[in-house]
Amino acid sequence: MSDNLNYELLNQFAEVYSSKEDPLLAAVNDFTQKNHAEPHMLSGHVQGLLLKMFSLMIRPQRILEIGTFTGYSALCLAEGLTEDGCLHTIESREHTAAIAQNFFDQSPIGHKIKLHTGLAADIIPQLDETWDMVFIDADKTGYINYFELVLPKVRKNGFIFADNIFFHGEALKENAKGKSGKAVKEFNNYINNRTDIEKVVLTVRDGLYLIRKR
Template sequence: MDFEQLNQFADAYSTAEDALLAEINDFTRKNHTEPHMLSGHLQGQLLKMISRMIRPGRILEIGTFTGYSALCLAAGLQPDGILHTIEFRAPTAAIAKDFFEKSVYRDNIKLHTGNALEIIPQLEENWDLVFIDADKPGYINYFELVFPRVKKNGFILADNIFFHGEALKENAKGKSAKAIKEFNQFINQRTDIEKVVLTIRDGLYLIRKT
């Protein structure tokens, strides 16, 4: 059985997208120039399940894109919980905002537009769950910025840690692939966390603060 067969099986035997997630998926693929950046059905369902297991009060997402992953993560929030999500590009943030307004989680999601490195220090929160899915050269900086505010036994998820397989090569080429390779090594060498690599989609690091 090859990877595509496994993916098709996983897709067919996992809970289907709800109507709003399906709408975001369809819109993004038809209208955005980089639809591959969408978390998509399988990873989105995993994010939803992880959030529901943790039951976070505060979530930080770095890299909103069109809002799919934020809505998945918001599904596990406590009733009074808040998800802060940061998108660098204003036009993309506007798309996500429109979808958030259609969601039952609209009052639980706070969307910020701009540079995450400038916005994060202004958020006076302690995080139960952080999802990093933004520009790859910024991953280490994002991690170091949020880690002190992650609660003990809190979780950080980092997406695209395979970077289309390029980050696995001994001589990774390209700025993003090199940055992800460096981030993976940075995480692997730390002794103040517990971590596991999930091989879903483009690779996901699941990290627990010990």
Template sequence: MPQDVETYAVQHSSQLEPLLQEVLAYTEQHHPKAHMISGAVQGLLLQQLSQMMRPKRILEIGTFTGFSALCLAAGLATHGLLYTIEMRAEDAATAQTFFDRSVYKHQLHLLQGDAKQIIPTLQESWDLVFIDADKVSYIEYYEMLIPRMASGSFLLADNVLFHGEVLQDELKGKNAKAIAAFNAHVQADDRTENVLLTVRDGLMLIRKK
């Protein structure tokens, strides 16, 4: 997203609540990969989508510093739960410090480790899934989760434009190739319907039929 467009979008969007502002500021100031955070506009979109859906069970793959999980938690149904999985122990620890201060702290379950190993152990049916993890595994995550999602539930996949690299005639990097393959995989799947949103780095909204 061009920076001037992003700035204008932020200026004409609601303010994040204070804890989300703090997570965003902390990440931007202290994390060497701060660009990986969803950002204010996408965070608000995740929040409002969740609030519209009122999911009972949310799964997030890729916690990072906890920003997107806190956005999604705002829409949880009463007694709803959000599970979020983070591979990196340091990022998981950072996220947990913010979760502990959230009004949703008793609804947030942070799991540290390999999502491919953890997901099969979670005996849940997901109403809303957010994938923002290793790009080469997107198709594998998708295929693990779609069978465990009810009709009418939603899956969101982040970075589906991958810095614009998916638009190149010749795909070079492994991540760009993986994301392009994922986008094609979803497009060809008759179990779902999808729309690619040009928000930030691209967000695919997928509904199971």
């Protein structure tokens, strides 16, 4: 690979040469950018399409999302659900959950999404499901705990996706700074050292760990 590749240009290329953003997703994106204090937390166009494609390939019956935010990634993931499928998504902040629910209500597949408001560590043990897919995109200090909570309930050959594993480049440094950067670096090492899973790092956006349960 050429050393002259520009990361920003690659991102722009990905935006232009990927399928256009769905109108409802564009509305979620626009609202979040204009009204939320942390719009960078949105999955966004290219990563959203990637999640949708993975879901369509896997055709999951049950998906768990930890970290709903304003609902963009949940709407993408729900596209691949089976006819009787359901996506459970957890958001800790009531105001943000209400925004997501409003967008779910506008979607023709919104009835397949069940939104839970509260702490993921409390809600996950209450969900009596076997997961085909799990998407972890919540507080970074909780990543290892969330992984340990969900792995026993993931079916054999099921998948876990963990977002933001670069954490703006901080987790790539030898001495990561800040509690979130340090937590993500610890999570990455924890996943890398496990032998009961297969994993691959995807260099999309802020880094995505794709993990398969053996």
